[in-house]
Amino acid sequence: MTMTPPTFKEPTYENVYIGETFGPVELVLDDFFLRSYAYALDDYSGMKIIDGLAKPVGPVPPHMIVSDLMQIFLTVYDRDKVVGLHQKEEVIHYKAVPVGTKLTLTGTYVDKYMKRGKGYTVLESIARDEQGDIVILQRSTEVMRIPQGVKVGTGLAEPDRxxxxxxxxxxxxxxxxxxxxxxxxxxxxxxxxRQAQMSVFTGAEFHKQGIHTNLEIARKAGLRDCIxxxxxxxxxxxxxxxxxxxxxxxxxxxxxxxxxxxxxxxxxxxxxxxxxxxxxxxxxxxxxxxxxxxxxxxxxxxxxxxxxxx
CATH class of the missing domain: 3.10.129.10 (Hotdog Thioesterase)
Structure with missing residues (x-):
């Protein structure tokens, strides 16, 4: 039997609509998850070397959860065609969770707007534990595509403070x-x-290609290297x-x-x-x-x- 591959949306400002929802997606905070992010972020604060092996200890470092939470829109939009720039990130922590916790992730586009010729989208995502309690809430603001004529690296974002x-x-x-x-x-x-850590963080496990992992794509976007x-x-x-x-x-x-x-x-x-x-x-x-x-x-x-x- 031939399986039809899923159809993903083109990741453009025009395709985003306010109220668009994502998930629920299940995320299990197992040993492999923790070790992957420990390597990608060079952060072994949640690990301890026992008999020569890195073993999780204590609660899961919260920043290891946020990356998956922010990328929930990639369950609908084509991950290999994203050529945008992350502008701002707000994160609120509500509850520490132990290794092995199963989280449910959901997300919603809560705003989109044009400013100085650039199309901004605002994604709000929430991670809940098995009791239904909120663990983390995050809001990401992103320019979905690098506009023509905009020189990358000149300071696109404008701090609110x-x-x-x-x-x-x-x-x-x-x-x-x-x-x-x-x-x-x-x-x-x-x-x-380091590029190796950038690639693991971005999704090497899922063969994700883009300006963070593929030099050819990055240069076509006007970058001198992957970012x-x-x-x-x-x-x-x-x-x-x-x-x-x-x-x-x-x-x-x-x-x-x-x-x-x-x-x-x-x-x-x-x-x-x-x-x-x-x-x-x-x-x-x-x-x-x-x-x-x-x-x-x-x-x-x-x-x-x-x-x-x-």
Whole structure:
């Protein structure tokens, strides 16, 4: 019997409509899932070496879930024809989940608009656990296709809030608590961008081809090389905040990132941050951090802010 392959929609701004829904899709947070993202993000915070093998320990790092959540639209749109640029990412964490949890993912296009000749789409997606509780909510803003005449790498996104990279003098804090003073400089984290990790993160398991994995496609889109997904920078920022806030970030944390310019294989990205506010709320003190990512040439590739209750 001949099987008819599924028909996918062309990933264009015109084809997106507000109210379009995706899912439900099941995502099992098993050992393989965790190891794949640990490699792709160079983040072994949820792993421990036992008898020479990497074994999951503790809750699943939340940023490992968000990438699958954001890509839920690819259940309907052709993954190999996406030539867009991720602009902004907002993530809210509600609940920590253990390894082995089965999540249900759903998504909806909640907005689309034209601005300066570019068509923007806004996707809101939710991950729920087996009890029906929300684990993560995310909103992604994306330009579905790189418009003709737009030079990639000149800063397409416009931050909703100005975050200014600055020189941080003095000692750096390794963690954040309810008593951490506003103005505290936070330790830096460095990430090496590698094509192998970009490909695993983007979907090598599913043979996904595009500007993140295929050099020919990237150059046809006007890029000098493949570019890393903007979501990788959001995941690094989430990892950064998780390491500073600790477990509380998994259930009370949120962060908002804006991508300013592409990052390429062999780039070295440094994340810096500073505590910018601290306000009493129900359950403790909500402490906020501004962060920024810069490459080896001191160019700012992304900025953002995040917070959690301590």
């Amino acid at each position: 100005r975050v200014t990279p600055r020189e941080l003098a003095g000692e750096r804090a390794d963690s954040i608590s309810a008593t951490t003073p506003v103005g505290t400089a936070l330790r830096a984290v460095t990430k090496q961008v 890393a997904q903007g979501m990788m920078e959001s995941c690094w920022a989430s990892q950064y905040l998780s390491s500073l806030f600790g477990q509380t970030f998994l259930s009370t944390g949120c962060h908002f990132s804006t991508y300013l310019m592409p990052i390429y294989p062999k780039d070295v990205i440094t994340i810096n941050g500073v505590v910018t506010s601290s306000e009493p709320v129900e359950g403790g003190q909500r402490v906020e951090v501004e962060y920024w990512l810069t490459n080896q040439d001191d160019q700012t590739t992304a900025v953002g802010y995040g917070s959690a209750i301590c």
